[in-house]
Amino acid sequence: MNSLQIHASDNVAVALKDLSLGQNELGATLSSDVAKGHKFAVNEIREGESVIKYGHPIGQAISDIKVGQHVHSHNLRTSLKSGEHYTYEPTEQSLSSALEHHQTDTFRGYLRANGQAGTRNEIWVLNTVGCVNATAARVANASKAITSVDGIHSFAHPFGCSQLGNDLDHTQKVLAALASHPNTGGVVIIGLGCENNQLDQLLERVDPTQKERIRSFSAQKVQDEEISGLNGVQELAEIMAADQRTELPASRLSLGMKCGGSDSFSGLTANPLVGQMTDRICAAGGRAILTEVPEMFGAEQLLMNRAINADVYNQTVKLIDDFKGYFTANKQPVSENPSPGNIAGGITTLEEKSLGAIQKGGSAAVRSVIDYGERTTEQGLTLLEGPGNDAVSSTALTAAGANLILFTTGRGTPLGFPVPTLKIASNSALAASKPRWIDFNAGALLEGRSMPDVASDLWNKILDIASGEPAKNEQNDYREIAIWKTGVTL
Numbered sequence: 011m012n013s014l015q016i017h018a019s020d021n022v023a024v025a026l027k028d029l030s031l032g033q034n035e036l037g038a039t040l041s042s043d044v045a046k047g048h049k050f051a052v053n054e055i056r057e058g059e060s061v062i063k064y065g066h067p068i069g070q071a072i073s074d075i076k077v078g079q080h081v082h083s084h085n086l087r088t089s090l091k092s093g094e095h096y097t098y099e100p101t102e103q104s105l106s107s108a109l110e111h112h113q114t115d116t117f118r119g120y121l122r123a124n125g126q127a128g129t130r131n132e133i134w135v136l137n138t139v140g141c142v143n144a145t146a147a148r149v150a151n152a153s154k155a156i157t158s159v160d161g162i163h164s165f166a167h168p169f170g171c172s173q174l175g176n177d178l179d180h181t182q183k184v185l186a187a188l189a190s191h192p193n194t195g196g197v198v199i200i201g202l203g204c205e206n207n208q209l210d211q212l213l214e215r216v217d218p219t220q221k222e223r224i225r226s227f228s229a230q231k232v233q234d235e236e237i238s239g240l241n242g243v244q245e246l247a248e249i250m251a252a253d254q255r256t257e258l259p260a261s262r263l264s265l266g267m268k269c270g271g272s273d274s275f276s277g278l279t280a281n282p283l284v285g286q287m288t289d290r291i292c293a294a295g296g297r298a299i300l301t302e303v304p305e306m307f308g309a310e311q312l313l314m315n316r317a318i319n320a321d322v323y324n325q326t327v328k329l330i331d332d333f334k335g336y337f338t339a340n341k342q343p344v345s346e347n348p349s350p351g352n353i354a355g356g357i358t359t360l361e362e363k364s365l366g367a368i369q370k371g372g373s374a375a376v377r378s379v380i381d382y383g384e385r386t387t388e389q390g391l392t393l394l395e396g397p398g399n400d401a402v403s404s405t406a407l408t409a410a411g412a413n414l415i416l417f418t419t420g421r422g423t424p425l426g427f428p429v430p431t432l433k434i435a436s437n438s439a440l441a442a443s444k445p446r447w448i449d450f451n452a453g454a455l456l457e458g459r460s461m462p463d464v465a466s467d468l469w470n471k472i473l474d475i476a477s478g479e480p481a482k483n484e485q486n487d488y489r490e491i492a493i494w495k496t497g498v499t500l
Contacts, residue, residue, distance in 0.1 A: 047274030139170030149239030183383025196246030203230030266412030273420025277366020308361030426483025
């Protein structure tokens with residue numbers, strides 16, 4: 011198979027291999043070379059007409075396009091604009107009965123006092139302000155010899171000082187959510203003392219059930235901040251030594267869905283595969299979290315129609331409209347496709363990327379919408395406010411309660427976050443070239459393996475990693491956070 015027409019109504023197809031001038035594909039004689047992952051016309055498309063992929067428009071032709079012509083940025087443009095009008099047209103949502111058996115699947119995790127479950131039992135050393143990044147890192151590194159826990163890690167960030175309004179709120183919410191995360195059996199929080207992000211205010215936002223597992227202090231108020239940090243780690247490690255993994259239902263899992271560095275195969279393989287995981291975890295009574303709001307632009311109506319009720323629909327409309335307002339307030343177009351790698355890989359418009367990206371949300375109903383820095387409390391699929399940036403959105407997924415992130419990629423990245431971050435390659439060439447980065451190869455779907463078989467393998471991999479098998483980012487010690495900054499700095 012050299013090319014693929016994804017939906018019967020599509021007027022373009024995707025090259026699965028590099029194709030040559032004159033080659034006949036799907037009844038179309040190619041009028042130029044077409045690189046792997048790029049599109050070519052299978053029907054004549056007039057100037058101004060919609061180009062259709064995934065069964066939906068991905069933009070407008072800016073010139074007549076003949077059958078067999080390469081379709082990309084030279085003859086296709088976005089149709090996106092601000093001020094879209096939306097209408098709630100709910101669709102019947104149901105999951106296949108074939109998924110029901112997954113409700114009995116289990117993993118071995120750590121049950122917390124608030125009923126949440128962790129896939130790891132780690133100590134996280136957090137800091138209120140960037141001034142004590144190095145202190146937090148030194149405390150974590152000096153504690154590596156403690157083996158009674160799954161790991162001890164610090165997470166540097168530059169914020170907490172000279173922040174006001176939403177920026178300060180974002181920093182506090184994310185740090186408090188991390189301190190409340192079920193993958194932590196204990197948290198040491200180090201403040202400085204003079205920062206805007208005051209330690210006592212931050213602690214007020216932490217889950218009360220977690221507070222007995224938190225040690226905190228301001229560095230300006232102790233004689234030796236590193237010894238104080240080490241003492242806190244030691245106290246927590248002694249408490250956590252009694253924590254044990256137990257058999258827990260998959261309904262206790264919260265999965266974060268993320269794509270980064272897409273190629274044209276991401277929407278054919280890795281993203282639909284992750285969508286299967288969304289449907290499975292929702293069928294099991296667990297949680298799936300979808301973010302990257304700009305990568306919903308152009309496909310947002312499809313998500314809106316999956317809202318469980320009118321209230322959730324209205325919240326979804328507000329999520330999209332507010333984010334478009336954020337773009338226009340900063341004098342940026344809502345149609346911008348920010349990644350040169352996406353364009354090189356054959357993705358032309360944001361609609362095209364979005365239609366592929368939202369497939370990570372499967373077919374599950376949207377049951378809740380939450381703001382950046384908030385923690386999800388609903389079973390099923392949640393939409394989370396957040397940008398497309400890999401580090402910011404993945405940190406937001408972690409803060410929202412994801413205890414494992416499914417990160418699809420067509421280009422590859424070593425990036426990792428506080429929780430296990432499974433890299434799922436959209437193509438086999440990437441999986442073969444970057445085995446230290448990639449946890450799972452969705453490219454097998456283009457090589458004859460069926461979606462049910464590959465989905466079953468990925469589901470089992472998720473349960474294994476949730477039970478303690480290290481993800482590649484953990485093996486390589488890639489763990490970091492990034493906090494969303496939208497305002498001024500004093």
